[in-house]
Amino acid sequence: MTILTRRATRALGVVAGLVVASLALSGCLFTAIPDEEDTATSSPASTDGIDADLLPYYEQVVQWSSCDGGFQCASVTAPLDWDDPSVGEIQLAVIRQQATDGTAIGSLLVNPGGPGASGVELIADSLSYAVGDVLPASYDIVGFDPRGVGESTAVTCFDATDMDSYLFDIPSGTRGSAEWDADLTAGNDAFAAACQENSDGILPYITTEQSARDMDLLRGVLGDDTLNYLGYSYGTFLGATYAKLFPERVGRMVLDGAIDPSASELEVSTAQGIGFESALRSYMASCLAGSGCPFSGTVDDAMSQLGTMLASVGTSPLTNSDGRELGSDALLTSIVAALYSEDSWTYLTSALSGVAKGNPSVAYQLADYYYSRSNGEYTDNSTEAFVAYNCMDYPDDTTAEEQAAADAELAVQAPTVAPYWSSAVDVCDSWPYQPTEARETISADGAAPIVVIGTTNDPATPYTWAVSLAAQLSSGVLITRVGEGHTGFNKGNSCVDDAVVSYFLDDTVPEGGLTCS
Helix, strand or coil: CCCCCCCECCCCCCCCCHHHHCCCCCCCCCCCCCEEEEEEEECCCCCCCCCHHHHHHHCCCEEEEEEHHHEEEEEEEEECCCCCHHHCEEEEEEEEECCCCCCCCEEEEEECCCCCCCHHHHHHHHHHHHHCCCHHHCEEEEEECCCECCCCCECCCCCHHHHHHHHHCCCCCCCCCHHHHHHHHHHHHHHHHHHHHHCCCCHHHCCHHHHHHHHHHHHHHCCCCCEEEEEECHHHHHHHHHHHHCHHHEEEEEEECCCCCCCCHHHHHHHHHHHHHHHHHHHHHHHHHCCCCCCCCCHHHHHHHHHHHHHHHHHCCEECCCCCEECHHHHHHHHHHHCCCHHHHHHHHHHHHHHHCCCCHHHHHHHHHHCCEECCEECCCHHHHHHHHHHHHCCCCCCHHHHHHHHHHHHHHCCCCHHHHECCCCHHHHCCCCCCCCCCCCCCCCCCCEEEEEEEECCCCCHHHHHHHHHHCCCEEEEEEEEECCCCCCCCCHHHHHHHHHHHHHCCCCCCCEEEC
16 A cells, blocks of 8 residues: 555555555465574664764664575664654564675665555565566665564554454445444544554654654664665655655665655545546456456446446445455455556456456455455554554645545546545544644755656556656656556566666666656
């Protein structure tokens, strides 16, 4: 997941990170199991310019232990509040594979998006997918769970039963009625209260700026004078925020599937709704041209038929084998989950074909994958962390007039998803803390060249955001991937891949405006 549409229906987190984009309906959750017999240490980099009260953090020596699959795992201590280190401390879970040729250019930190996706899990389970097959020879590849996420000090809210109810129960009454909104509000209130009760006081400090400062700590304790970084989706906002705070410490940085840091929550929501409608139309064209498509006629005809299907399960939900009912919102979640990558379109056809026949099982497999749910349990806390970050990162200053205009735009440009895309009920209205971050342009004056990648029909992070971010950054360099799906590097486009690899290995900055078809 990534970028919250704060008023999105239920807890649907639109804009997924790299892990969701690589949709596979089976997989395993990595758990770091240290082997104390095989250890190593990292010496910190120079601490010149570090405030005295932060020196104990930057001077810590990282103790690495071997863990699953030949990796090394460690825990790094960070202040809970970088503005007041006396408040308390948190732990950051880190995993690395050392450069296979034995001589590393440096560390390469990787973030898969979210907010809420696990970098530890990404590297442990999908190293080649995360960074390709070339870079691990020359870099120590480092994954980390940001504060609030996964194996780091984590946001904790509901148990599996309550989370099922929160995500999948269908509210009473008709959509948008007072009864419907009251049910949603009650669910949000209970969720937020559980997060507050079970998260040990960390919620006010789960922000992207705090996390970016954690990244500088990781840079320092890993022994690197500058930060080399590959961030996907939400990870582009994390990387851009780092560049804003520490422009002089930016090394080689690639931001793929870019987010516009100046976009408001309403602008994000509207752009994503339109983006997923566009991706859905591309899927429909492919579906109609293939076999087994449950729709017929033109793309417009098929989209109308899908709209009817969404409305139908809204009034007559389909019961899954585990008793959960598939309504419009759960079906939209399954559709969104499959639109991050063309590789997932066959799953979407199976899901929609099943729904057409009254069987929601494949649709629920997609929705469950989206929410990291397996065999009735949630394998990570990505949904909780997702909400925690976005409720602190996105101030809601939308006026009624602006909301009405956005709703009208969605109705015209995204007529299929628009009825289910937004709600008057906002989970962040129930959050126990007010947002502390601002939406603003980031120039990062003085930073080394920063490569920004945008894909022309990316549904989750629309291409215009990459154009905007590259223009905002004083040293931004844009690479355009012409195609479908979320993010551009390591997706089979040699033009993009060669440019990124050359940049990381040789510091060869791509030509500005490079377009890769």
